[in-house]
Amino acid sequence: xxxxxxxxxxxxxxxxxxxxxxxxxxxxxxxxxxxxxxxxxxxxxxxxxxxxxxxxxxxxxxxxxxxxxxxxxxxxxxxxxxxxxxxxxxxxxxxxxxxxxxxxxxxxxxxxxxxxxxxxxxxxxxxxxxxxxxxxxxxxxxxxxxxxxxxxxxxxxxxxxxxxxxxxxxxxx
Amino acid sequence: xxxxxxxxxxxxxxxxxxxxxxxxxxxxxxxxxxxxxxxxxxxxxxxxxxxxxxxxxxxxxxxxxxxxxxxxxxxxxxxxxxxxxxxxxxxxxxxxxxxxxxxxxxxxxxxxxxxxxxxxxxxxxxxxxxxxxxxxxxxxxxxxxxxxxxxxxxxxxxxxxxxxxxxxxxxxxxxxxxxxxxxxxxxxxxxxxxxxxxxxxxxxxxxxxxxxxxxxxxxxxxxxxxxxxxxxxxxxxxxxxxxxxxxxxxxxxxxxxxxxxxxxxxxxxxxxxxxxxxxxxxxxxxxxxxxxxxxxxxxxxxxxxxxxxxxxxxxxxxxxxxxxxxxxxxxxxxxxxxxxxxxxxxxxxxxxxxxxxxxxxxxxxxxxxxxxxxxxxxxxxxxxxxxxxxxxxxxxxxxxxxxxxxxxxxxxxxxxxxxxxxxxxxxxxxxxxxxxxxxxxxxxxxxxxxxxxxxxxxxxxxxxxxxxxxxxxxxxxxxxxxxxxxxxxxxxxxxxxxxxxxxxxxxxxxxxxxxxxxxxxxxxxxxxxxx
Numbered sequence: 204x205x206x207x208x209x210x211x212x213x214x215x216x217x218x219x220x221x222x223x224x225x226x227x228x229x230x231x232x233x234x235x236x237x238x239x240x241x242x243x244x245x246x247x248x249x250x251x252x253x254x255x256x257x258x259x260x261x262x263x264x265x266x267x268x269x270x271x272x273x274x275x276x277x278x279x280x281x282x283x284x285x286x287x288x289x290x291x292x293x294x295x296x297x298x299x300x301x302x303x304x305x306x307x308x309x310x311x312x313x314x315x316x317x318x319x320x321x322x323x324x325x326x327x328x329x330x331x332x333x334x335x336x337x338x339x340x341x342x343x344x345x346x347x348x349x350x351x352x353x354x355x356x357x358x359x360x361x362x363x364x365x366x367x368x369x370x371x372x373x374x375x376x
Numbered sequence: 377x378x379x380x381x382x383x384x385x386x387x388x389x390x391x392x393x394x395x396x397x398x399x400x401x402x403x404x405x406x407x408x409x410x411x412x413x414x415x416x417x418x419x420x421x422x423x424x425x426x427x428x429x430x431x432x433x434x435x436x437x438x439x440x441x442x443x444x445x446x447x448x449x450x451x452x453x454x455x456x457x458x459x460x461x462x463x464x465x466x467x468x469x470x471x472x473x474x475x476x477x478x479x480x481x482x483x484x485x486x487x488x489x490x491x492x493x494x495x496x497x498x499x500x501x502x503x504x505x506x507x508x509x510x511x512x513x514x515x516x517x518x519x520x521x522x523x524x525x526x527x528x529x530x531x532x533x534x535x536x537x538x539x540x541x542x543x544x545x546x547x548x549x550x551x552x553x554x555x556x557x558x559x560x561x562x563x564x565x566x567x568x569x570x571x572x573x574x575x576x577x578x579x580x581x582x583x584x585x586x587x588x589x590x591x592x593x594x595x596x597x598x599x600x601x602x603x604x605x606x607x608x609x610x611x612x613x614x615x616x617x618x619x620x621x622x623x624x625x626x627x628x629x630x631x632x633x634x635x636x637x638x639x640x641x642x643x644x645x646x647x648x649x650x651x652x653x654x655x656x657x658x659x660x661x662x663x664x665x666x667x668x669x670x671x672x673x674x675x676x677x678x679x680x681x682x683x684x685x686x687x688x689x690x691x692x693x694x695x696x697x698x699x700x701x702x703x704x705x706x707x708x709x710x711x712x713x714x715x716x717x718x719x720x721x722x723x724x725x726x727x728x729x730x731x732x733x734x735x736x737x738x739x740x741x742x743x744x745x746x747x748x749x750x751x752x753x754x755x756x757x758x759x760x761x762x763x764x765x766x767x768x769x770x771x772x773x774x775x776x777x778x779x780x781x782x783x784x785x786x787x788x789x790x791x792x793x794x795x796x797x798x799x800x801x802x803x804x805x806x807x808x809x810x811x812x813x814x815x816x817x818x819x820x821x822x823x824x825x826x827x828x829x830x831x832x833x834x835x836x837x838x839x840x841x842x843x844x845x846x847x848x849x850x851x852x853x854x855x856x857x858x859x860x861x862x863x864x865x866x867x868x869x870x871x872x873x874x875x876x877x878x879x880x881x882x883x884x885x886x887x888x889x890x891x892x893x894x895x896x897x898x899x900x901x902x903x904x905x906x907x
Contacts, residue, residue, distance in 0.1 A: 364765030
């Protein structure tokens with residue numbers, strides 16, 4: 204899973220030479236054997252490295268503040284989102300929905316690595332939502348729909364249908 | 377500690393205890409004496425008071441009404457208590473909804489069906505202290521006869537339906553006394569979901585309501601629901617009669633299942649067995665063959681489906697229509713949809729109070745419909761669902777969630793809660809459904825939906841004995857059992873179509889309720905046979 208995501212990211216960043224990866228441990232943590240240095244371990248570490256290699260530092264945030272926010276969401280993705288349980292789904296979606304109420308991207312007005320990462324992480328949750336639930340978490344689905352149509356992001360993941368109009372106007376029926 | 381020591385200790389304790397006990401006894405004796413004194417005093421007071429109770433004849437428990445006398449007393453209805461009746465002395469029969477005593481006064485709320493009025497007994501030259509006490513002690517839900525003068529009030533009484541007047545009671549007699557403990561409180565049964573949760577107020581769950589249906593039916597909500605239901609039947613009959621339909625009665629004990637044998641009740645019938653009718657289908661069709669042209673039928677319908685859902689009952693009231701048409705079965709659809717629209721209009725225009733009463737407890741959006749009624753084809757519906765991300769085969773039947781979703785999509789696009797879905801796949805319909813001449817996989821059949829839930833299923837029927845036999849054989853039906861039915865088409869049968877509506881479902885969906893048991897007076901489901 205993680206490896207596929209990294210190769211998607213490589214393609215998105217336009218890296219010509221694909222790197223070779225291995226995994227370690229039960230959780231299959233990705234490892235990148237770098238030619239000129241120690242091996243890099245972990246999804247976020249490798250991703251940040253690739254962004255630097257592709258000379259796209261703005262994807263990690265263009266100000267000190269947004270850099271911190273991006274790191275925070277990358278952390279959230281690997282600690283909270285990966286390995287979620289059924290009970291977590293509601294809280295995750297509710298919190299994210301509230302957070303995205305006044306934002307286009309996770310870090311504000313700029314597309315960052317946090318958006319692709321959260322998109323990949325939350326995809327399995329969104330796929331299973333009924334239309335009524337998608338409408339309930341309307342900010343999440345708006346952001347999700349935007350990201351899945353962002354050039355070059357979706358790759359191997361199937362598209363999710365998001366309705367533009369609200370069809371559940373009241374609590375009842 | 378040694379044994380002796382222990383004994384000593386206990387002895388001491390005992391002594392102390394007995395001392396204490398003595399004191400206690402003494403105290404108790406004193407208390408009892410005081411109490412007796414008090415009681416004697418009270419009794420003496422009461423006795424003395426009873427003797428000089430000037431209002432003795434103005435209240436009490438009446439003898440059981442066994443039709444001993446014909447009083448020419450006019451009982452006014454609560455709903456008629458308006459300003460027009462101010463300052464009149466009237467008689468009234470009502471239930472005691474609540475009573476609240478406050479010093480020399482006692483406030484009662486008297487209820488009659490969904491109407492209520494505030495009444496007051498106050499110590500004065502008409503009522504004595506004892507009468508007020510008697511009024512305050514009448515149990516809730518008792519039926520009383522009251523003579524009272526109607527008085528205008530300064531401030532509107534918000535909690536009652538009659539807000540402009542109150543009653544000053546001069547006489548009050550209990551006609552039927554209710555037991556002091558009610559299995560459920562009426563206020564609890566009409567409380568909207570979630571309201572009063574902070575104060576820890578109770579709501580009554582559905583099963584408790586249904587177990588004590590007689591009391592539950594007294595609530596304003598229930599009163600309104602069943603008045604509206606009566607209205608639906610009335611409007612259905614009136615509209616169809618105007619269109620030249622004839623009302624028919626069909627047998628409910630039948631020899632063969634009309635739509636597949638799986639979900640019928642079997643009853644023992646002398647030395648053989650019979651079924652309870654799932655619908656008057658075969659009989660209304662035979663009436664068409666017998667030249668009745670346009671018929672309808674209102675009566676019980678039985679389904680032995682073991683499904684415990686919000687919208688299935690094992691016995692419900694079916695409103696069935698069957699009519700001969702000239703050339704196209706859309707004539708039938710138009711006739712049925714027009715009937716439904718007339719019902720919706722009639723409800724909207726004549727039952728606004730009832731609708732609002734129900735809305736108070738179960739809020740919902742007003743029911744919307746179009747004129748003429750929206751008709752969609754099955755393929756269009758599939759396209760709409762697929763666009764919304766639903767994966768479905770061309771010949772699949774609609775599942776309940778998809779049905780509901782489609783309802784929302786239609787509402788969003790066309791702003792209607794009522795529409796017809798036409799041209800169902802032939803494979804999912806009963807054997808007597810006429811195939812579509814243009815596409816043999818489709819059929820000339822239709823469903824009607826209210827708020828995204830099916831209320832009517834209908835079709836053009838096969839009126840040709842040979843084709844009917846073929847289709848019956850295709851469905852592997854025993855031809856012997858439906859011989860009479862097939863034979864009725866051998867001697868000339870007009871093209872015809874029709875449909876059947878579930879009364880309870882129509883009421884439930886019109887009012888936006890969530891459970892069909894709410895619109896069935898004494899619901900029957902796999903788990904409920906009583907009351």
